Amino acid sequence: MDTDIKMSVKATDTKAQYDNKAKQLLGHKIILAYILVNTVAEFKGMKPADVVQYIEGEPYIGSVPVDAGVTNIENQDKVVGLNTENSEINEGMIRFDIIFYVRMRDGLSQIIVNVEAQKAEPSGYDILNRAIFYVSRMISSQKGRDFVKSNYNDIKRVYSIWICMNMDNHSMSYIHLTKENIIGSHDWKGDINLLNIVLLGLAEDLPERNEKYELHRLLGALLSSKLNVNEKLDIIENEFQIPLEEDIREDVNEMCNLSQGIEDRAFEKGTENGLAEAIRRMNKKGYSMQQVSDMLDMDIAKVKRIIEEKE
Numbered sequence: 001m002d003t004d005i006k007m008s009v010k011a012t013d014t015k016a017q018y019d020n021k022a023k024q025l026l027g028h029k030i031i032l033a034y035i036l037v038n039t040v041a042e043f044k045g046m047k048p049a050d051v052v053q054y055i056e057g058e059p060y061i062g063s064v065p066v067d068a069g070v071t072n073i074e075n076q077d078k079v080v081g082l083n084t085e086n087s088e089i090n091e092g093m094i095r096f097d098i099i100f101y102v103r104m105r106d107g108l109s110q111i112i113v114n115v116e117a118q119k120a121e122p123s124g125y126d127i128l129n130r131a132i133f134y135v136s137r138m139i140s141s142q143k144g145r146d147f148v149k150s151n152y153n154d155i156k157r158v159y160s161i162w163i164c165m166n167m168d169n170h171s172m173s174y175i176h177l178t179k180e181n182i183i184g185s186h187d188w189k190g191d192i193n194l195l196n197i198v199l200l201g202l203a204e205d206l207p208e209r210n211e212k213y214e215l216h217r218l219l220g221a222l223l224s225s226k227l228n229v230n231e232k233l234d235i236i237e238n239e240f241q242i243p244l245e246e247d248i249r250e251d252v253n254e255m256c257n258l259s260q261g262i263e264d265r266a267f268e269k270g271t272e273n274g275l276a277e278a279i280r281r282m283n284k285k286g287y288s289m290q291q292v293s294d295m296l297d298m299d300i301a302k303v304k305r306i307i308e309e310k311e
Contacts, residue, residue, distance in 0.1 A: 018255070020062060022117050025222055025251045026163070027061045027098050030242050035115060038215040039161055039174075039198045042104055049241075056110070059100035066094040066137050096134070111157045112138055117223070120166045121201070127162060128175065131197045134160045139194065159196045165223055167201035170216045174198055209239060222252070229256045276306045283307050 025031065032055060033048035043051050098115040114134060121127055138158040147154035175197040179188075206220045206227075207213035221227060221235040232252050236242045275296075282292050289307065293300040 019117075019119075021251060021255050022223060023061050023097050025248075025255060026115060026117060026219075027059045028248055028251075029055050029059070031218070031222070032059065032098070032100070032113075032115065034215060034218055034240070035161060036102065036113070039200075040102075040111070040113075040159060054103045054105070056101040056103055059098050060096070061098050062095055064096045064099050066096055066134060099138075109156070111159060112142075114138060114158070114160045116160065116162045118162060118164045121164050127164070127199065128197070131160050131162055131175075131199065135195045135197060155191075155194060157191070157194050157196065159198065161198040161200065163200050163202065163219060163223075165202045167203050169201065170203050170207050170213060171201035172198065172216075222255075227256075229253050232256070276309075279303055279306050 026035075029052045030048060033051040036043045036051050036055075037046055037048050038044070043054075096114050097117055100113055102111050102113055104110065116131075116134070118127070122130070135158050138160065139155060142155055146156055177192050177195055179192060200215070200219070202216060202220050202223065204226070206224065207216050209217060217235070218240055221232050224232065227235075229252060233244060233249065236248070236252070237244050242248070279292055279296070279298075283289070289300055289303050292298070293303045296303070
């Protein structure tokens with residue numbers, strides 16, 4: 001296999017592992033509890049440790065299809081019950097990063113929460129449009145699982161929370177339905193709060209430690225490519241009083257290793273690109289391929305290939 005192809009395959013594999021590990025890290029219940037406290041009104045003001053008990057079962061991570069017709073399952077004993085697999089002919093299966101049920105404080109009602117992690121705000125489409133699609137699927141997929149026939153009053157509220165890294169500034173926006181009376185003021189019955197979207201942007205630098213940026217600081221530390229393992233664990237344990245169980249320690253450590261691997265490969269690629277450019281410049285100035293090969297102690301066949309690739 002060509003060296004460039006090997007590097008690309010390794011880089012892709014490392015990035016895929018990094019993405020999966022990020023989801024695993026965010027999927028710890030105590031981390032999800034911090035997210036709930038800062039995004040869902042019913043839990044605001046509560047201690048995250050006290051919110052953990054309201055997360056039902058184990059969150060599904062990267063296993064629940066978004067696509068129509070495959071989000072439900074027949075086994076109603078599953079807590080989330082959204083893991084039926086299928087495949088799309090053209091673009092493959094799209095899956096929710098993290099999805100889970102949360103019991104409300106009244107002990108009766110439930111909501112369904114989805115958390116998505118993005119390395120950056122997508123450039124190929126508008127992220128809000130995708131978030132709207134996700135909450136719509138979370139609503140429609142409840143038919144036959146959470147409500148039957150015309151029992152629309154049994155529809156559960158849904159939250160889709162999007163975490164976008166590498167943004168210019170820290171931000172957070174809440175998008176939901178509102179009512180505007182055009183003629184009269186009839187009181188239409190129904191739950192206007194069924195659809196909820198939260199878009200959270202993380203800048204590269206960690207924000208200062210204060211209540212306003214609590215969630216940004218925690219998520220920023222967890223997902224940062226700049227902090228080392230000990231720095232991350234120090235923030236998690238000492239600032240947020242999150243017990244450093246073995247699985248969290250392991251996930252943080254693997255995230256740092258994978259992040260370092262991505263940076264190393266990027267550096268290697270950059271070095272290789274710089275060397276290739278130098279070879280082309282030398283050839284343009286009249287140096288023969290043999291002279292370039294001798295000066296750089298590089299196989300002449302590779303020198304030739306680099307020059308011909310540019311042409």
